[in-house]
Amino acid sequence: MDLSNIVATDLNENNIGTFLSEFDNALANGDYAKLRDAIERINDFLVAGKIIVSSGRSNNQPGRNYIEVTDGTNTEQIFVDDIADHVVGKVKADYTANPGANTDRDAVRSELNKNLTAIFNQNRLLETLANRGFSIDEFKKQADKANDESKRKIDNLRAQQKKQVEKFEDTFGKNTTITSGDYTTKSSITRIKTCKDGIAIVELAKDRFDKIQDLKAKIIADPSKKSEYEAQIAQLQENMKYLGKKILDCNFPGLDKDMIKDWETKPAMFSRTFSIIKVHIATTLSSEYENLKNVVAGLQPADLIELGISPEIKSKFDGVMDPDDSVSAAARDAVDKYLIGKQRSLTQGIDNEIATEERLMQLRKENVAHYEELTKRINDSKVRLKTGQCIPKRKRDTNGNYIVVNGRYELDIDPSTGNPYTEEVMDIPTDVATRQEFLQKARYDESKELIAIDAKYESRAAKRHALEVLNIGNRFTRFFAPGRLWKKYNARRKILASREESAIELQMRKDYEEIVPDIAERFKIEQLFSRIKQSAAIQHTLYSAGKEQGWDADSVDKSKLVDDLERAAYEETLYRAGTVALNEITDIRKKKGYTHESVVDKNNKQVINNDLLHEDENNDMEL
Amino acid sequence: MDNNVEELLKALEKVNSLMTDENIERATTEQLLRYNELINKIKARLIELV
Numbered sequence: 099m100d101l102s103n104i105v106a107t108d109l110n111e112n113n114i115g116t117f118l119s120e121f122d123n124a125l126a127n128g129d130y131a132k133l134r135d136a137i138e139r140i141n142d143f144l145v146a147g148k149i150i151v152s153s154g155r156s157n158n159q160p161g162r163n164y165i166e167v168t169d170g171t172n173t174e175q176i177f178v179d180d181i182a183d184h185v186v187g188k189v190k191a192d193y194t195a196n197p198g199a200n201t202d203r204d205a206v207r208s209e210l211n212k213n214l215t216a217i218f219n220q221n222r223l224l225e226t227l228a229n230r231g232f233s234i235d236e237f238k239k240q241a242d243k244a245n246d247e248s249k250r251k252i253d254n255l256r257a258q259q260k261k262q263v264e265k266f267e268d269t270f271g272k273n274t275t276i277t278s279g280d281y282t283t284k285s286s287i288t289r290i291k292t293c294k295d296g297i298a299i300v301e302l303a304k305d306r307f308d309k310i311q312d313l314k315a316k317i318i319a320d321p322s323k324k325s326e327y328e329a330q331i332a333q334l335q336e337n338m339k340y341l342g343k344k345i346l347d348c349n350f351p352g353l354d355k356d357m358i359k360d361w362e363t364k365p366a367m368f369s370r371t372f373s374i375i376k377v378h379i380a381t382t383l384s385s386e387y388e389n390l391k392n393v394v395a396g397l398q399p400a401d402l403i404e405l406g407i408s409p410e411i412k413s414k415f416d417g418v419m420d421p422d423d424s425v426s427a428a429a430r431d432a433v434d435k436y437l438i439g440k441q442r443s444l445t446q447g448i449d450n451e452i453a454t455e456e457r458l459m460q461l462r463k464e465n466v467a468h469y470e471e472l473t474k475r476i477n478d479s480k481v482r483l484k485t486g487q488c489i490p491k492r493k494r495d496t497n498g499n500y501i502v503v504n505g506r507y508e509l510d511i512d513p514s515t516g517n518p519y520t521e522e523v524m525d526i527p528t529d530v531a532t533r534q535e536f537l538q539k540a541r542y543d544e545s546k547e548l549i550a551i552d553a554k555y556e557s558r559a560a561k562r563h564a565l566e567v568l569n570i571g572n573r574f575t576r577f578f579a580p581g582r583l584w585k586k587y588n589a590r591r592k593i594l595a596s597r598e599e600s601a602i603e604l605q606m607r608k609d610y611e612e613i614v615p616d617i618a619e620r621f622k623i624e625q626l627f628s629r630i631k632q633s634a635a636i637q638h639t640l641y642s643a644g645k646e647q648g649w650d651a652d653s654v655d656k657s658k659l660v661d662d663l664e665r666a667a668y669e670e671t672l673y674r675a676g677t678v679a680l681n682e683i684t685d686i687r688k689k690k691g692y693t694h695e696s697v698v699d700k701n702n703k704q705v706i707n708n709d710l711l712h713e714d715e716n717n718d719m720e721l
Numbered sequence: 722m723d724n725n726v727e728e729l730l731k732a733l734e735k736v737n738s739l740m741t742d743e744n745i746e747r748a749t750t751e752q753l754l755r756y757n758e759l760i761n762k763i764k765a766r767l768i769e770l771v
Contacts (some may be wrong), residue, residue, distance in 0.1 A: 221762050226745050227753050239756060458765035465761060 177375040193502055224465075228473045233514040237469050241462040248459045252452050259448040269393060270437060287437040290386050293379045296348045300375045303341040303361075306334045307368050338362035350378050387430055405693060411436050491519040502532065512701035526602050535600055544594065551593050561589070568592055 099108055108117050227237070238265045271285040284292070313334075325366050342358035353375065361368045394407065394415040402412065414436070417429030491510040492500045501508040510519050527533055555561050561580040565571055571583045584590065748756065 220757065222742055223745050223757055223760070227750065227757075230750055232750055232754075244758060394764055454765050458761055461761045461765055465757070595766075 133292070150204065177694050185612045224469055224472055231512075231519070233512065234466075234470045235514045241466045245459045245462055248455050248462075252455050253449055255452050255455070257584060259444065261443050262404075262448075265401075269401070269405060286386055286390055287434070287441065290383065290437075292348050293383050293386070296345060296350065296375060296379050299341050299345050299348070300372060300379075303338055303345070303368075304372060306341070307362065307365075307372075310334050310338075310362065311365070313394045317383075327460075335362040345375065350375065350382070352378060376540070383430075384419070386427075387433070391415050391418050406440060407436070483710060524542060526599055526606075533598075536602045536605045537598065540601045542598065542601040544598075547594055547597050548590065551590055551597075554592075555584075555593070564593065565589060 099113070099116055101117075101120050104117065107113060115367050267285065271283065271289075273285055273288050274283045310331050317324050317327050339362060342361060345351070346355055346358060351370075357367070357371045357374070361371055384657065394402075394412060396409070397405070407415075411432065414429045414432035417425055418433055420426040420429060478659075493508040493510045495501050511517070512519050527536070557562050558580050561584050562576050565576045565580060565583055565587075568586045568587075568589055570576075570589060575583055745753065
């Protein structure tokens, strides 16, 4: 397999093993260029549109995830888990091989952590889901289901671990201490380890003892250094006393503390004790291995499989008593390795698997919290559309017409949330009857509107402005003959029509707000916030203007003023601040001459202008 | 920084860049959900390191 030019087939279920071993070889040889090429090739398949983003479980090896890659003709399954595990394994191995604190290494860890979400583009994935309207409840349901599976998996792992440990301990013994503490049992491997510890201790003692004898001889040869050598002897003897205590801890039968007492000073005593211990350990070990050999020889094939004893390992058990010392020594080493490794994998291996599964459950929980926040933000941003065009979705009948019940649209409710779906465009009804229904409810009075329009656009300047907005005439005709254009193009009627549309839209929104109070509330907040910001901007402009005119600049803290107003929108004082802002806007309008009163008709009729809701359509607010 | 780790990290980043915006847009909702779960599973193992 050429890593520099791998093809999708190289990564399928049959070939992934070869790929990974090639990966190892390249790594061992430091051939990073090749590794890079391989990874880039994988990337090419995925990025160049050849990937079908899908994951699933292999039929042959359930539990392993793969990603399907197609070259247009054939589809291959890439085992990303294996690739990811491998990379992680290697990084871990590198940490193990180079232990200790290291800033660069810490940076690597932190980089890896930081990149985890980003490199998987998981945020984008979740955003896409949220934008498609996949509900948080459904998302949570999926996570709960997966977590239930994880819980079951953990339970199974624990049961499996318990069963395997029991089987192992039944076969090879276990370490126990009964409650009274005066009776203990030890497993075979513990007993073997104790013997081996004993050998190490007694060999050390022998080394110390020989050194003491050497030093004693040196004192006779060179009495002038007596005190120096005696000090060294004293130290070695102290050390031997300690080793004596350690050997007693091994609890070898036939060895009592009198045999160890003062052994550092008595050559005869030491030699005897030394040989007793050595013989005893050799006998004990032989008996342990003999026992192991017999235990394994008596196991049924099913037991061997359950205990993970392959024919090769079994042959080692058979060889522990071989008369050829080198053969038996090698067999005993292999048996020790099996027992220690198996014991470790029974606890550590499964514990790690459980820990990973528990982390996965935690990740899913975090995932749900993240998604909840994301969907909320996306929904809020939809409602917050300044154009106000995001509205609850209305139900249509089979002909595609909206269903109106009692003068209200029937809403299309999302069953998973109980809230209506939203749609971004508000269609004003075109049929006369429905329009009239809304206008009536809005208490829209055409004659009043006309009076208001006449009042508002009485001056030539106002007409010019409105004509420009309506895109009637050109700058010269608008300047010289606004009145003629006004009549010729029936601008009054056009403005009236626009007001009619606005009145219908407003009434529709009110209807929705009655049905969906939450949306109404959010819409109100948005309106208020918008005004607060506007007010802040006005204050800013006023401040700047005042400053230019030589006002006392120090008496107003500009940034604080703006900050306070903006912050108010986010705090509990929003409504209060909103009211203040509204009053300020009204005050300014009064100063500019655009008040509600100014559009009340001469016969003292009711105020009909809804200017406040038609925010500054003629730039009246411009200072 | 250790070359070994640095190179491997680069490799890891590249492997993971499979989730391109284009691929995400093209995936079905069901695929996105499955992929999200897959990412969580890989993260659960990777996170042991960090």
